Amino acid sequence: MRSKLASLPKPKETEWELEELPSESAEPAAAVEYSEEDSAERDRREREAREKAAQAEFKRQSQAYQRGLPRPAVLDLSALMERASHVADPIEGLIAKEAAIILAHDSRRYPVPGAKVEGTAPKLTRVDDRFLEAARSAIAAEVASTSAQEQQQAWQEQFDDVWSSTHAKCLPGLDNYADDEEEQNAFQEEQRMIGAFDNVQESLLATAERGNKLEKKLSLHYGGYQNRAKTLRAKILEANAALPKLQDDLEAFRNLQISEGAAVSSRLEKLREEVSFIMRREREAQELYKSRRDELDELVAGTARVNGWH
Numbered sequence: 462m463r464s465k466l467a468s469l470p471k472p473k474e475t476e477w478e479l480e481e482l483p484s485e486s487a488e489p490a491a492a493v494e495y496s497e498e499d500s501a502e503r504d505r506r507e508r509e510a511r512e513k514a515a516q517a518e519f520k521r522q523s524q525a526y527q528r529g530l531p532r533p534a535v536l537d538l539s540a541l542m543e544r545a546s547h548v549a550d551p552i553e554g555l556i557a558k559e560a561a562i563i564l565a566h567d568s569r570r571y572p573v574p575g576a577k578v579e580g581t582a583p584k585l586t587r588v589d590d591r592f593l594e595a596a597r598s599a600i601a602a603e604v605a606s607t608s609a610q611e612q613q614q615a616w617q618e619q620f621d622d623v624w625s626s627t628h629a630k631c632l633p634g635l636d637n638y639a640d641d642e643e644e645q646n647a648f649q650e651e652q653r654m655i656g657a658f659d660n661v662q663e664s665l666l667a668t669a670e671r672g673n674k675l676e677k678k679l680s681l682h683y684g685g686y687q688n689r690a691k692t693l694r695a696k697i698l699e700a701n702a703a704l705p706k707l708q709d710d711l712e713a714f715r716n717l718q719i720s721e722g723a724a725v726s727s728r729l730e731k732l733r734e735e736v737s738f739i740m741r742r743e744r745e746a747q748e749l750y751k752s753r754r755d756e757l758d759e760l761v762a763g764t765a766r767v768n769g770w771h
Contacts, residue, residue, distance in 0.1 A: 517590065523563050526571055533649050534573050535656030538565045538580030577656050 548554035565582035
């Protein structure tokens with residue numbers, strides 16, 4: 462083993478040069494801390510920007526969605542837009558059309574749980590925030606004006622008078638709530654009726670389809686019974702048609718039996734008389750035959766004596 466190892470070539474001598482390692486310092490740590498601070502600041506700015514954008518987008522939505530007010534659960538967008546287009550007054554028509562577009566947009570983008578919406582919602586035109594803010598400012602200024610306050614006060618007084626006169630004769634706790642039902646929106650009532658009709662129609666179609674499937678299955682399983690039932694039904698109808706004729710025949714034979722029962726005694730008596738007459742005539746004929754036979758015998762006997770023959 463040693464001789465074999467000694468025969469191996471000797472390794473070459475190689476000199477390795479090692480570079481000096483960089484000296485440790487506090488500058489890289491400071492750079493790392495600075496980059497971490499920049500990342501946190503960037504995330505904070507992005508989060509604040511997203512929150513501001515979400516708040517701005519939320520403010521652009523309708524007041525019904527922002528305040529969580531009740532919205533229709535059943536809605537036909539085509540009928541809604543058609544009704545808005547039939548408004549005669551141009552200003553009221555623009556308001557009705559814009560309200561219909563906003564209602565359709567909210568029903569599609571933020572649907573009510575369990576809502577049933579039909580039709581295609583028109584595209585909502587995006588309005589710049591400056592115009593929205595200007596419109597809010599104009600409405601606030603109009604509401605804060607003296608004339609608007611006077612109109613609001615007059616309306617409040619008129620409302621109080623009408624309310625008092627309407628409910629003056631009603632006892633507390635016994636008021637009729639039919640007025641509240643009459644004041645409901647007729648459009649929402651129509652939409653609910655349309656939805657109920659559609660639900661009933663869909664249920665009717667589904668029930669008819671299930672009935673057709675069951676009918677086919679029953680025809681496969683009970684086809685022989687149905688044919689047998691048809692045959693028996695035909696025989697029953699034939700028997701029912703023949704029954705009146707048989708009943709008439711039976712009634713005729715019963716009448717014949719009654720009439721024959723009344724006439725049989727007279728015919729029997731007549732037959733008895735005929736039998737008695739025949740028997741009497743037969744007896745008389747027998748007696749006549751006997752007398753004639755006796756006479757013949759006597760004649761034959763007398764003739765023999767006369768001729769000497771015994």
